[in-house]
Amino acid sequence: MFLYYLRLSALSYRRNPILSTLMVLAVAIGISAYMIVFTLNYTMGGDPIPHKSGQLFHVQLDSGNPNTEADPPVQLTYIDAMHLQETSRAFRQTATSKFSSIVEPANPEIRPFSVIGRGAYADFFSMFDVPFQYGSGWDSAADRDLQQVVVLSAELNERLYGGADSVGETLEFDGDFWRVVGVMQEWNPVPKFYDINNGPFDNGEEMYIPWRHLVARDLPRAGNTNCWKSIEGTGLEAFLNSECVWIQYWVELRNADEEADYLAYLNNYVSEQKALGRFERPMNNALFDVNEWLVKEEVLPEETRILSMLAAMLLAVCLLNTIGLLLAKFLGKSAEIGVRQALGAHKGSLFIQHVIEAGFIGLLGGLLGLVLAGYGLEGVKLLLGNELMVTDWIRLNVPVVIITILLAIVATIVAGLYPIWRACNINPAMHLKTQ
Amino acid sequence: MLQMTQISKVFRTDLVETHALREFSLQVDEGEFVTITGPSGCGKTTFLNIAGLLETFTAGNYLLDGADVSKLGDYQRARLRNEKIGFIFQSFNLMPDLNLFDNVDVPLRYRGMKAAERRERIDAALDSVGLLSRKKHIPSQLSGGQQQRVAIARALVGEPRFLLADEPTGNLDSNTAMGVMELLQEINSTGTTIIMVTHDTELAQKSRRNIHILDGRIAEEGASTSAEPAAVPA
Numbered sequence: 001m002f003l004y005y006l007r008l009s010a011l012s013y014r015r016n017p018i019l020s021t022l023m024v025l026a027v028a029i030g031i032s033a034y035m036i037v038f039t040l041n042y043t044m045g046g047d048p049i050p051h052k053s054g055q056l057f058h059v060q061l062d063s064g065n066p067n068t069e070a071d072p073p074v075q076l077t078y079i080d081a082m083h084l085q086e087t088s089r090a091f092r093q094t095a096t097s098k099f100s101s102i103v104e105p106a107n108p109e110i111r112p113f114s115v116i117g118r119g120a121y122a123d124f125f126s127m128f129d130v131p132f133q134y135g136s137g138w139d140s141a142a143d144r145d146l147q148q149v150v151v152l153s154a155e156l157n158e159r160l161y162g163g164a165d166s167v168g169e170t171l172e173f174d175g176d177f178w179r180v181v182g183v184m185q186e187w188n189p190v191p192k193f194y195d196i197n198n199g200p201f202d203n204g205e206e207m208y209i210p211w212r213h214l215v216a217r218d219l220p221r222a223g224n225t226n227c228w229k230s231i232e233g234t235g236l237e238a239f240l241n242s243e244c245v246w247i248q249y250w251v252e253l254r255n256a257d258e259e260a261d262y263l264a265y266l267n268n269y270v271s272e273q274k275a276l277g278r279f280e281r282p283m284n285n286a287l288f289d290v291n292e293w294l295v296k297e298e299v300l301p302e303e304t305r306i307l308s309m310l311a312a313m314l315l316a317v318c319l320l321n322t323i324g325l326l327l328a329k330f331l332g333k334s335a336e337i338g339v340r341q342a343l344g345a346h347k348g349s350l351f352i353q354h355v356i357e358a359g360f361i362g363l364l365g366g367l368l369g370l371v372l373a374g375y376g377l378e379g380v381k382l383l384l385g386n387e388l389m390v391t392d393w394i395r396l397n398v399p400v401v402i403i404t405i406l407l408a409i410v411a412t413i414v415a416g417l418y419p420i421w422r423a424c425n426i427n428p429a430m431h432l433k434t435q
Numbered sequence: 436m437l438q439m440t441q442i443s444k445v446f447r448t449d450l451v452e453t454h455a456l457r458e459f460s461l462q463v464d465e466g467e468f469v470t471i472t473g474p475s476g477c478g479k480t481t482f483l484n485i486a487g488l489l490e491t492f493t494a495g496n497y498l499l500d501g502a503d504v505s506k507l508g509d510y511q512r513a514r515l516r517n518e519k520i521g522f523i524f525q526s527f528n529l530m531p532d533l534n535l536f537d538n539v540d541v542p543l544r545y546r547g548m549k550a551a552e553r554r555e556r557i558d559a560a561l562d563s564v565g566l567l568s569r570k571k572h573i574p575s576q577l578s579g580g581q582q583q584r585v586a587i588a589r590a591l592v593g594e595p596r597f598l599l600a601d602e603p604t605g606n607l608d609s610n611t612a613m614g615v616m617e618l619l620q621e622i623n624s625t626g627t628t629i630i631m632v633t634h635d636t637e638l639a640q641k642s643r644r645n646i647h648i649l650d651g652r653i654a655e656e657g658a659s660t661s662a663e664p665a666a667v668p669a
Binding site for chain 2: 340
């Protein structure tokens with residue numbers, strides 16, 4: 001009977017094309033507005049690494065200014081990051097931060113250009129499950145021995161080597177030669193959880209090198225640096241010994257025991273530092289897993305909540321209109337409903353028939369809504385383009401498409417319940433004589 | 436087979452009560468062809484709607500094939516209508532966007548019959564009213580008489596025991612009306628019980644029994660003279 005009812009729905013649409021199209025438009029407009037906001041929320045607030053987000057932790061050490069009540073700093077000082085790195089108490093760990101440099105391609109036809117890179121430890125790639133096209137990340141010996149190795153993004157590899165396997169090639173930047181050990185696949189987690197401080201929706205970096213080179217070569221830092229205390233002295237050494245925070249620090253802990261042990265280790269370390277006159281604020285060390293970190297850093301701006309409410313209200317208004325239109329449509333079919341009852345339809349079968357008809361309208365509204373949402377998201381990209389720099393991540397994806405269609409169908413059926421109830425409870429005798 | 440005892444039907448609004456049927460008693464046996472006549476508003480259609488389980492009654496007792504219909508729920512009443520009763524209406528009540536095949540298919544759909552059997556029955560029903568060749572046409576492509584024949588085919592396709600016809604010739608010219616009446620007589624001769632409401636006294640004469648209603652009561656009842664007796668199946 002489902003296909004029969006579906007066919008009746010299509011015929012019913014054809015019988016009242018204007019009324020039916022108005023309903024489809026009402027649903028489409030409401031759904032598209034809602035889905036535009038939903039897509040933004042879904043992408044901005046989604047779990048960027050769902051299979052292990054509970055095992056990756058951002059490290060917070062409160063080395064902030066004791067004279068203010070500001071939130072703890074979101075990055076670490078060089079002293080603290082290096083201590084954590086050297087003691088290596090977690091299953092995996094990495095200090096990481098951004099730098100900029102100039103690449104001088106071997107191909108004379110390509111002019112030198114600037115790149116944004118990231119310094120990291122070997123664990124970075126395995127912790128964050130970075131996918132590789134060619135080769136792999138470097139090993140811990142490369143970190144220790146300051147080997148001049150580099151991992152390229154797929155985009156930079158395309159630019160320099162036309163997308164070919166460049167592992168083993170030599171790349172010149174910062175006035176020196178570096179051996180390519182790996183080329184990543186497209187990897188752009190949204191939000192960019194491992195460096196929210198420098199832009200949760202920024203693109204990933206173009207090249208990755210062992211972190212210690214950043215200090216050894218005094219490479220220009222490309223991320224945020226915050227200092228609550230004046231730097232005592234000048235030069236790199238003074239900066240490294242300061243209370244300036246500029247390094248993100250992540251650890252991988254496999255279970256609650258490892259998490260508890262690591263937090264105890266952090267507290268012990270800070271206690272020792274307090275004895276040395278640092279960490280003047282009350283003890284406030286913490287580990288945030290990926291999702292906790294996204295919430296704490298309010299990656300989803302307040303405006304999106306307001307937008308969500310407005311979109312939900314628009315959807316409600318559109319559905320209220322749909323209720324009126326469905327009422328007109330279904331009550332206009334009273335004579336047909338009366339005939340069907342005379343021929344043996346019971347109220348249950350009429351109810352199902354009209355639920356399917358409402359669902360059919362919802363399906364069409366959902367499909368049209370998807371098209372409108374697609375255009376709407378392009379508009380959002382234009383609006384947000386300058387503010388968020390990169391908006392490639394704003395796009396409809398499979399879950400959003402499925403949710404849109406289902407929401408449209410369910411919302412229209414819910415909107416249709418009252419009209420359907422009215423239609424199924426007409427007195428057939430009233431309509432059989434007067435058709 | 437159809438037995439109504441002291442049936443009353445009152446339509447109530449805030450201001451008025453209208454007694455459509457008053458202590459109406461009637462028995463119709465299997466194979467009969469009964470016509471119901473009377474002036475407008477006398478309760479003919481109300482009687483037919485109650486007989487067809489489309490309307491409830493205020494008081495009295497109604498047995499259809501021995502079953503007390505007042506105790507049946509919506510699902511059981513719908514099933515009885517589908518399996519035992521066929522309806523023919525004055526304005527045909529065909530569904531305008533379904534072709535003839537699909538119109539006749541409607542009662543069989545609610546019976547949950549398989550496609551092959553439905554196809555066979557529909558073709559036979561349309562053939563019996565001489566419209567098989569036009570089964571892909573939609574109702575608006577047919578004349579009034581042809582549309583009523585489709586409605587008869589739809590009423591017959593489920594092989595009901597009762598045929599309830601509410602002024603089936605009311606929208607037809609006299610020649611076409613006579614053709615429809617002959618078709619109904621032919622159907623009756625195969626054993627189907629027919630109850631027909633009509634204004635046309637000439638047509639009423641062609642049934643085996645005529646009941647005249649006045650103010651919701653049976654005013655006169657008698658056998659018609661020109662009707663042929665129906666062959667009641669054993």
